[in-house]
Amino acid sequence: MILGRPKGPAINTKLDKHRKAIVEYLEKELSVRSIAKLIEEPATTVNDYIRRHGLRG
Numbered sequence: 300m301i302l303g304r305p306k307g308p309a310i311n312t313k314l315d316k317h318r319k320a321i322v323e324y325l326e327k328e329l330s331v332r333s334i335a336k337l338i339e340e341p342a343t344t345v346n347d348y349i350r351r352h353g354l355r356g
Contacts, residue, residue, distance in 0.1 A: 317340070
């Protein structure tokens with residue numbers, strides 16, 4: 300029996316449903332903290348999502 304999380308990166312994350320909004324806010328040059336407040340998620344989670352998916356140019 301194998302316990303714990305599955306190996307490898309997560310296929311779906313909780314911020315995937317906000318991806319379109321995050322991209323739009325980044326294009327408007329909003330800060331990560333402001334984006335986090337707008338989508339009601341922690342700033343560190345939003346920052347990690349942006350870095351992981353290469354959304355910041």
